[in-house]
Amino acid sequence: MELQQSAFIRAGGIGDMTHTFFLRTEIRVAGLVLLILFMTGCESLQPRWTVRTTSTLFSSPSDLASLEQEAVALFTPLAPAPLLRGDEAGLGLYLAESIKKVAPAWKIIDEQQTIGLINRHGLREEYTRLRQGADQSHILDRELLQKIGKSIGARYVLQPRVAYISQTMTNRLEAPVAPFLVLQTRSAVMRLSLQLWDTVSGEPIWSSAAESAVLNETASLDPMFIKDAARAAFGSMLTDLLTRKTSSKYTRLDQFLDNLAHEKNE
Known part of the structure; x- marks a missing residue:
């Protein structure tokens, strides 16, 4: 009997049993994860x-109510070249969506309308020079700003800027006997800034900077969309403006902003 046991050990019997045990355990865990995702009816949690924000106080001589009485134009977002050039695409749309939810009473001239009005009034060269100056100095030239604002009928303009974007994917759990992913952690980090300018005085009257981080555990093939991070950041900065806050932290516990960040387009 002892000889048989010794032979079994020398043959690697215990090692094979241990390997089989852990393999079956991993398969059960993977199956449990898939079962949970299936039962909840979704591919991700x-x-x-x-979002952490740092903002200034609204410095206009008039009250915040003036933003509901005067038109606010949205300029095309700026991005540092060449690292993030092109990543600003779509941010103007997300900003407009956020304003419609956070400040529905504002008279907004969205990015597409603003560009159309500028082109209609033959101000393409002026707008180009304005953006080039802002890209280098973070300042909107007063004379150019006044001319454009008067021509398109906007008392205020909002100038968004993207400073950083990062998307990462990390495997958390993978089926041990099959070449497909079971669970993955995906995240997006974005740094944005937003400035509100008075086109009459040519002065900035409010500014804010935000860092937005979005994290998700998923079994789908979709990445962590930048749209979610952008909506959360813009919504948080606008909330600072309306509530006169200068430093804030917002999370999904803020139900209104959480709905804004993950709202699906109709």
Whole structure:
């Protein structure tokens, strides 16, 4: 009997049994994860997000109510070249969507309308020079700003800027006997800034900077969309403006902003 046991050990019997045990355990865990995702009827858990903001106080001589009485034009977002050039595409749309939810009473001239009005009034060269100057100095030239604002009928303009974008994917759990992913952690980090300018005085009257981080555990093939991070950041900065805050932290516990960040287009 002892000889048989010794032979079994020398043959690697215990090692094979241990390997088989852990393999079956991993398969059970993978199956449990898939079962949970299937039973909840979704491919991913609810995304988690956090936004930290630093903002100035609204410095206009008039009250915030003036933003509801005067038109606010949205300029095309700026991005540092060449690292993020092109990544600003779509941010103007997300900003307009956020304003419609956070400040629905504002008279907004969205990015597409603003560009159309500028081109209609033959101000393409002026707008190009304005953006080039802002890209280098973070200042909107007063004379150019006044001319454009008067021509398109906007008392205020909002100038967004993207400073950083990052998307990462990390495998958390993978089926041990099959070449497909079971669970993955995906995240997006974005740094944005937003400036509100008075086209009459040519002065900035409010500014804010935000860092937005979105994290999700998913079994789908979709990445962590930048749209979610952008909506959360813009919504948080606008909330600072309306509530006169200068430093804030927002999370998915803020139900209104959480709905804004993950709202699906109709």
